[in-house]
Amino acid sequence: MSITKHDWTKEEIIAIYNKPMMDLLFEAASIHREHHDPNVVQVSTLLSIKTGGCPEDCGYCPQAARYHTGVEGNDLMSVNQVKAQALRAKESGSSRVCMGAAWRNVKDGPEFDQVLEMVRTINKLDMEVCCTLGMITENQAQRLAEAGLYAYNHNLDTSEEYYKEVISTRGFEDRLETIENVRKTNVTVCSGGIIGMGESIEDRAGMLVALSTLNPQPESVPINALVAVEGTPLEEEKPVEIWEMIRMVATTRIVMPETQVRLSAGRTNMSREGQAMCFFAGANSIFAGDKLLTTPNPDVNEDMKMFEMLGLNPQKPFTKVSQPKTVEAADSQFAPLGEKPKWSRPGHTIERNVEASVKGK
Numbered sequence: 001m002s003i004t005k006h007d008w009t010k011e012e013i014i015a016i017y018n019k020p021m022m023d024l025l026f027e028a029a030s031i032h033r034e035h036h037d038p039n040v041v042q043v044s045t046l047l048s049i050k051t052g053g054c055p056e057d058c059g060y061c062p063q064a065a066r067y068h069t070g071v072e073g074n075d076l077m078s079v080n081q082v083k084a085q086a087l088r089a090k091e092s093g094s095s096r097v098c099m100g101a102a103w104r105n106v107k108d109g110p111e112f113d114q115v116l117e118m119v120r121t122i123n124k125l126d127m128e129v130c131c132t133l134g135m136i137t138e139n140q141a142q143r144l145a146e147a148g149l150y151a152y153n154h155n156l157d158t159s160e161e162y163y164k165e166v167i168s169t170r171g172f173e174d175r176l177e178t179i180e181n182v183r184k185t186n187v188t189v190c191s192g193g194i195i196g197m198g199e200s201i202e203d204r205a206g207m208l209v210a211l212s213t214l215n216p217q218p219e220s221v222p223i224n225a226l227v228a229v230e231g232t233p234l235e236e237e238k239p240v241e242i243w244e245m246i247r248m249v250a251t252t253r254i255v256m257p258e259t260q261v262r263l264s265a266g267r268t269n270m271s272r273e274g275q276a277m278c279f280f281a282g283a284n285s286i287f288a289g290d291k292l293l294t295t296p297n298p299d300v301n302e303d304m305k306m307f308e309m310l311g312l313n314p315q316k317p318f319t320k321v322s323q324p325k326t327v328e329a330a331d332s333q334f335a336p337l338g339e340k341p342k343w344s345r346p347g348h349t350i351e352r353n354v355e356a357s358v359k360g361k
Helices: 010-017 021-035 079-091 110-123 138-147 172-183 201-212 242-255 272-280 300-310 351-358
Strands: 040-050 096-101 128-132 151-153 188-190 193-195 220-225 260-263 283-288
Touching: 010 021, 010 201, 010 242, 021 242, 021 272, 040 079, 040 110, 079 096, 079 110, 096 110, 096 151, 110 128, 110 138, 138 172, 151 220, 172 188, 188 220, 193 242, 201 242, 220 242, 242 260, 242 272, 260 272, 272 283, 272 300, 283 300
Parallel strands: 040 096, 040 283, 096 128, 128 151, 151 188, 193 220, 220 260, 260 283
Antiparallel strands: none
């Protein structure tokens, strides 16, 4: 049994990424089989519970209010709407529902209370519940844990160095602090990033250094290929080559052997053969459904056909970590504190982000 290493260097990870493809695949697949069932893949459904109008300037995101992408903003969904979507997801084979809200950070109040009720409702359906709501405090993380949250997603996106070329409205350290706040609870951590934003291989390795040196490492690491959306600053970026995706998945598997590696955004541009190579290289989770928040995703029926063809089986819920208990709102031990944390606003200028915000007006 291999021992998880927490002191990876950028140079070591670059050397792995650049190995001859056959050597890389063999090593990654061997490690994958040591820690996971190679014929089981988790199926998750990503649900945008509050779409558009985000105040951030993330260069890849069509939900940023300052860009002109045609995304229609929607108010927070009702608990009943979310329950209906979760039941549909469960019927189609999903074991996890991931709820995303286009917020900079969580604010105590009626909307957050509503999200907590969504978490309680889905957990009672015997499905894993994940949320991605922006930055959160320790108390807010504890309230989510009480409600029955299984995982919290907060992606690092890229290396700390390249992060400054993509986002100017919040700092990399805020991402790490949010992960640290989640770690103070029994909620698992989901954190990964995006390739294809113009970053170098060194930046991809830098992101994996930041994730792999966390102790414990994240239980879940999504690897996204940029979906270049018209109107965003990154609309002209070239699609990621499938070989880059395979290399990134394989490297992530080697560096974080026990983590679930999620083959996330960008699958619509991947052939079944390409996706099969990613599964062989260590990916063992996908998002199903026709949309990932606002960007296209393969139809769930097509995914099930691919699973049948490859002999893959959907992972059952709570396979890795046992189901959390749900504490009802009336019995909560954590009251809202009305916190107003000072999350950073670096304030530097990213020219392409400014240009995209002006374009189309």
